[in-house]
Amino acid sequence: MVNQWAIIAIAFAYVLGVANIFRVNSQVIARKGRDWIYKVVLIAGFVIMFAFGILKGVNEGTTFNWIFMNALYPMQATMFALLAFYIASAAFRAFRIRSFQAALLGVTAVLVMIGRVPIGELVWKDFPNFTEWIMNVPQLAAKRAIMIGAALGAISTGIKVLIGLERTYMGGE
Amino acid sequence: MPASELIGTWVAAGLTLFCFSFLYKDNPFYKFAEHLYVGISAGYWTSLEYHNVFRPNLWDPLMRLDLNLLFTFPGIGFALMWQSIILIVPFAFGILLFSRLTKNFAWLSRWSMALIIGIFAGIAIIGYSTGDLILQINANLLPLWTGNWLSSLNNILLTLGVLTSLLYFFFSKEHKGAIGAGAKIGIWFLMISFGASFGYTVMSRMSLLIGRIYFVLGEWLGIIS
Amino acid sequence: MRNFFEKLEKLDRRIIFIFVAVALILPLVVPLNIKFSSTPPVQSFYDAIEGLPPGSKVLLSADYDPGSMPELWPMHLAALRQLCRKNIKIISTQLWATGSPLAERAFNEVAVEEFHKKYGEDFVNLGFKEGREVVMVSMGNSIPETFPSDYHGNRTKDLPIMKGVKNFSDLALIVNISGGLPGTKEWILQVVSRFHIKLASGCTAVSAPEFYPYLQSGQLTGLLGGMKGAAEYEQLIGVTGLGKRGMDSQSVAHLVIFFFILIGNIAYFSIRGMKKEGD
Numbered sequence: 001m002v003n004q005w006a007i008i009a010i011a012f013a014y015v016l017g018v019a020n021i022f023r024v025n026s027q028v029i030a031r032k033g034r035d036w037i038y039k040v041v042l043i044a045g046f047v048i049m050f051a052f053g054i055l056k057g058v059n060e061g062t063t064f065n066w067i068f069m070n071a072l073y074p075m076q077a078t079m080f081a082l083l084a085f086y087i088a089s090a091a092f093r094a095f096r097i098r099s100f101q102a103a104l105l106g107v108t109a110v111l112v113m114i115g116r117v118p119i120g121e122l123v124w125k126d127f128p129n130f131t132e133w134i135m136n137v138p139q140l141a142a143k144r145a146i147m148i149g150a151a152l153g154a155i156s157t158g159i160k161v162l163i164g165l166e167r168t169y170m171g172g173e
Numbered sequence: 174m175p176a177s178e179l180i181g182t183w184v185a186a187g188l189t190l191f192c193f194s195f196l197y198k199d200n201p202f203y204k205f206a207e208h209l210y211v212g213i214s215a216g217y218w219t220s221l222e223y224h225n226v227f228r229p230n231l232w233d234p235l236m237r238l239d240l241n242l243l244f245t246f247p248g249i250g251f252a253l254m255w256q257s258i259i260l261i262v263p264f265a266f267g268i269l270l271f272s273r274l275t276k277n278f279a280w281l282s283r284w285s286m287a288l289i290i291g292i293f294a295g296i297a298i299i300g301y302s303t304g305d306l307i308l309q310i311n312a313n314l315l316p317l318w319t320g321n322w323l324s325s326l327n328n329i330l331l332t333l334g335v336l337t338s339l340l341y342f343f344f345s346k347e348h349k350g351a352i353g354a355g356a357k358i359g360i361w362f363l364m365i366s367f368g369a370s371f372g373y374t375v376m377s378r379m380s381l382l383i384g385r386i387y388f389v390l391g392e393w394l395g396i397i398s
Numbered sequence: 399m400r401n402f403f404e405k406l407e408k409l410d411r412r413i414i415f416i417f418v419a420v421a422l423i424l425p426l427v428v429p430l431n432i433k434f435s436s437t438p439p440v441q442s443f444y445d446a447i448e449g450l451p452p453g454s455k456v457l458l459s460a461d462y463d464p465g466s467m468p469e470l471w472p473m474h475l476a477a478l479r480q481l482c483r484k485n486i487k488i489i490s491t492q493l494w495a496t497g498s499p500l501a502e503r504a505f506n507e508v509a510v511e512e513f514h515k516k517y518g519e520d521f522v523n524l525g526f527k528e529g530r531e532v533v534m535v536s537m538g539n540s541i542p543e544t545f546p547s548d549y550h551g552n553r554t555k556d557l558p559i560m561k562g563v564k565n566f567s568d569l570a571l572i573v574n575i576s577g578g579l580p581g582t583k584e585w586i587l588q589v590v591s592r593f594h595i596k597l598a599s600g601c602t603a604v605s606a607p608e609f610y611p612y613l614q615s616g617q618l619t620g621l622l623g624g625m626k627g628a629a630e631y632e633q634l635i636g637v638t639g640l641g642k643r644g645m646d647s648q649s650v651a652h653l654v655i656f657f658f659i660l661i662g663n664i665a666y667f668s669i670r671g672m673k674k675e676g677d
Contacts, residue, residue, distance in 0.1 A: 008230055010289060059549070072213050073467075085418055091658045141335045141366075151309075158301075234546070292532060312616070374603070383468055386422055
């Protein structure tokens with residue numbers, strides 16, 4: 001029952017977030033702040049999507065769904081796709097093997113990158129098995145340690161919240 | 174191809190190119206696409222919350238309340254419909270959240286925040302203690318000699334790796350002597366794991382770009398099938 | 399020579415972008431068809447579904463957004479194909495709002511158009527629910543109460559597929575396609591450990607390394623990591639989708655990144671060496 005209450009309350013929290021976006025951007029438009037014309041686009045996009053969603057439904061074949069498939073989906077996918085270019089740029093400009101530890105990181109990265117694609121198997125037929133070994137033994141060990149440490153942290157934070165020692169979520173000390 | 178699908182493909186292609194234009198430099202086309210994306214996203218999420226949470230989990234059960242029965246025979250009415258009536262409580266918590274937008278009554282939203290955070294804290298304790306702590310420690314209690322040298326070596330490395338990596342994060346004692354040596358070995362395992370994560374991250378980012386190129390060259394321009 | 403390496407180090411990033419774009423476009427236009435084999439985590443994912451008796455009910459949670467589609471959409475379609483082929487009944491939920499239309503589209507493409515399955519009897523889309531881990535725990539108590547109506551507004555309890563389904567104990571397996579948080583980790587922590595049901599997961603390559611400990615401990619039954627995982631899985635079920643087609647581009651792109659790292663370091667160490675000699 002309490003879980004159902006949380007589901008409903010969290011949904012209202014999302015709407016609160018959207019209401020805040022509306023408020024902040026409306027203020028920029030009202031005082032003709034920086035890039036205010038783009039804020040008009042933002043508000044218009046929100047109103048159109050919201051209106052179609054509430055009034056005409058969200059299922060396949062609706063205008064809401066058309067906007068999702070032909071506007072939201074390509075824009076979101078492309079925003080994330082841009083990261084490929086930046087990771088290549090970062091690999092060229094910032095990836096410097098200055099120490100033994102950086103060398104370990106770099107060599108592992110290269111072995112995993114080549115081993116996880118078909119060209120790795122073409123170079124050496126056991127490359128994928130070697131990459132799997134890296135993932136299943138040394139990599140796993142470190143990830144497990146991080147996991148155990150994070151779990152201890154999460155449990156202690158949870159207990160602190162429940163007994164009232166942690167009150168920053170309320171804006172307190 | 175139907176007209177709406179054709180128009181949709183061109184709109185999608187246009188917006189894709191607007192976003193890609195950022196690679197050259199920031200420009201009005203990119204800014205337009207960025208703001209449109211934020212606006213449409215916000216509208217999308219709000220509509221989905223309405224259709225998938227507000228209506229089925231709150232509004233419809235409240236609307237199905239038989240008010241005649243409730244006011245005529247309150248005891249029986251409440252006994253039969255208490256699960257729907259009690260939804261007024263989360264509804265009130267939800268409305269209280271909006272008090273954050275005011276100056277004088279913002280403190281009322283703390284009640285709703287307390288409910289949400291409290292539930293998540295409780296769930297986190299159970300989940301992390303069973304899933305991440307106990308079961309993961311249990312999975313690492315491996316025999317150091319299995320009869321086969323390769324699996325024995327793997328188990329030794331796993332045990333050594335977990336212990337030394339955990340030792341690296343132990344800051345209650347200075348990393349000197351045996352603890353220092355252990356922590357140093359722990360860093361090596363951590364560097365291997367970060368390298369593996371970097372390799373997989375590269376794979377992930379490239380895949381996302383492959384998807385967009387596939388759309389531009391395939392679905393839009395028809396160069397690839 | 400030093401000038402050359404200094405210019406190389408300060409190379410305009412837009413030239414790097416061109417190299418990346420060419421590396422990805424060329425293999426899509428001129429496929430290389432490099433062969434590859436399956437890895438054990440993918441085989442385990444396949445076996446987890448293959449081992450289910452026909453008529454079993456499986457929860458398919460599509461927890462992703464369009465940002466992760468190139469990696470996860472091929473997995474989603476391939477999983478649906480295997481499930482439909484085995485005549486397994488599919489109950490789909492989403493913990494990401496953007497997953498709902500994607501799940502609906504996947505069902506239409508595979509379950510309806512390819513396998514002529516009937517909505518409400520062979521599969522159902524219960525839609526999105528807000529609340530992350532709270533939803534998972536709530537489903538452990540009662541799925542129909544958590545999802546009183548499906549994506550189309552039908553009452554969940556009235557659907558034939560939902561007869562006899564109260565919570566996870568009435569399901570044979572959870573198949574999770576995960577784009578991040580909430581996703582595989584939350585399903586493992588909140589559901590697998592607590593409600594003792596098997597979980598097979600497909601996830602983005604970014605998240606895959608952190609799930610290997612769960613594979614080893616048995617909390618995860620199978621894992622598809624990124625586009626390569628999708629490609630291996632497509633190969634196992636005998637289809638050629640975006641996963642398999644993207645592998646050539648992936649191979650060339652990784653080689654390009656490797657050369658960028660190599661050249662960047664050669665330039666760096668050359669300049670450092672020349673500076674020391676100069677001193």
